[in-house]
Amino acid sequence: MSLQDFAASKAFTLGVELELQIVGRHDYDLAPGAADLLRLTSRRKLAADVKPEITSSMIELSTGICERHHELVTQLHEVRDALVHDAAKLNLRLCGGGTHAFQDWSRRRIFDTPRFRQVSQLYGYLSKQFTVFGQHVHIGCTGPDQALWLLHAMSRFVPQVIALSASSPFVQGTDTGFQSARLNSVFAFPLSGRAPFALSWREFGLYFDKMRRTGVVESMKDFYWDIRPKPEFGTIEVRVMDTPLTVERAAAIAAYLQCVARWLVLEKPFTPHEDDYLAYTYNRFQACRFGLDGEVVDPHTAEHRPLRELIAQTIEDVELHAIELRAERGLMLLREALTADDGSDATWLRRAQAREQYLPEVVRQQCLRFEGR
Numbered sequence: 001m002s003l004q005d006f007a008a009s010k011a012f013t014l015g016v017e018l019e020l021q022i023v024g025r026h027d028y029d030l031a032p033g034a035a036d037l038l039r040l041t042s043r044r045k046l047a048a049d050v051k052p053e054i055t056s057s058m059i060e061l062s063t064g065i066c067e068r069h070h071e072l073v074t075q076l077h078e079v080r081d082a083l084v085h086d087a088a089k090l091n092l093r094l095c096g097g098g099t100h101a102f103q104d105w106s107r108r109r110i111f112d113t114p115r116f117r118q119v120s121q122l123y124g125y126l127s128k129q130f131t132v133f134g135q136h137v138h139i140g141c142t143g144p145d146q147a148l149w150l151l152h153a154m155s156r157f158v159p160q161v162i163a164l165s166a167s168s169p170f171v172q173g174t175d176t177g178f179q180s181a182r183l184n185s186v187f188a189f190p191l192s193g194r195a196p197f198a199l200s201w202r203e204f205g206l207y208f209d210k211m212r213r214t215g216v217v218e219s220m221k222d223f224y225w226d227i228r229p230k231p232e233f234g235t236i237e238v239r240v241m242d243t244p245l246t247v248e249r250a251a252a253i254a255a256y257l258q259c260v261a262r263w264l265v266l267e268k269p270f271t272p273h274e275d276d277y278l279a280y281t282y283n284r285f286q287a288c289r290f291g292l293d294g295e296v297v298d299p300h301t302a303e304h305r306p307l308r309e310l311i312a313q314t315i316e317d318v319e320l321h322a323i324e325l326r327a328e329r330g331l332m333l334l335r336e337a338l339t340a341d342d343g344s345d346a347t348w349l350r351r352a353q354a355r356e357q358y359l360p361e362v363v364r365q366q367c368l369r370f371e372g373r
Helices: 034-041 069-089 114-123 125-129 144-165 182-186 201-213 247-267 280-293 307-317 319-324 328-339 345-356 359-370
Strands: 014-024 049-052 058-062 092-095 134-140 227-230 235-242 295-297 304-306
Touching: 014 069, 014 247, 014 359, 034 049, 034 058, 034 069, 058 069, 069 092, 069 247, 069 328, 092 359, 114 125, 134 247, 144 201, 144 227, 144 235, 144 247, 144 280, 144 307, 182 280, 247 307, 247 319, 247 328, 280 295, 280 307, 295 307, 304 307, 307 319, 307 328, 319 328, 345 359
Parallel strands: none
Antiparallel strands: 014 058, 014 092, 014 134, 049 058, 134 235, 227 235, 295 304
């Protein structure tokens, strides 16, 4: 089977996926409630879709196709409220965050689907350690070659959205020192990291066919790249973000990526080069380790700049596109986060733990934050 054709899609449309933590109300540890929650939610008619993830203590929601920031916010509010209501019937709660603060990965259960069983058999204990929670943003592209161009053009913004979404400082009860520790779990998978450098769908198809002949992959789902093309949707999918603590921030980050994509396509034509990735892993690490206080390097000029400063500059650069896309409110939320004392979700979590000295209480407050209280 060769790579499938790239579906038709309207440029700069949006879709968001959020992986959520399912926790018990009595101890705020992860709880295996996905199957029961899916059963209740299946009775509802929602614009967004809800489906299982690899372990039974997590669930994924996916919005429909949106063109504007406010559409995204509306859909996310609707599905959040429905899930929160149904979870309460099961004595469960939901929250954001890229990792659960104190869960033990060895206690997780693989959700029973053929795909997840196959992943578990292949990757062993890594599959249970993959109980981490991310935000994925799909951006519509008019054709496959534009999708690959945009994929590589967007790569320099990966550290920015990692920093904006960072919400995973704790792993198994320990402060890791990272703002986003989640990506360390993702990076353990052999087909993670950056996509191969290909600028035409024909060239990419040749790469895919070679990989499939090796028996390593069967479909695009087997690649865990930071940004990957999704031919069945006609999109590129940006996958590096932690799940934020609120749906408002999730929508704002998606709008940020939408504005950047439009700005790149309409105003910043350039030819991507392999050398664009010289400092990619270093810059990615800086964002994971230090978040908004990280510093990244331009691989061509060797200039080092603070991420906080780069994000502020990007928001200014895309301002006219934000107006055209009616995304000003989302970008305003991110602009405020750059200067707020606890503007980072990871900082908010650390301060909650410093105040409470009890991680289950931190998770309880995460639930309140996700519920919009």
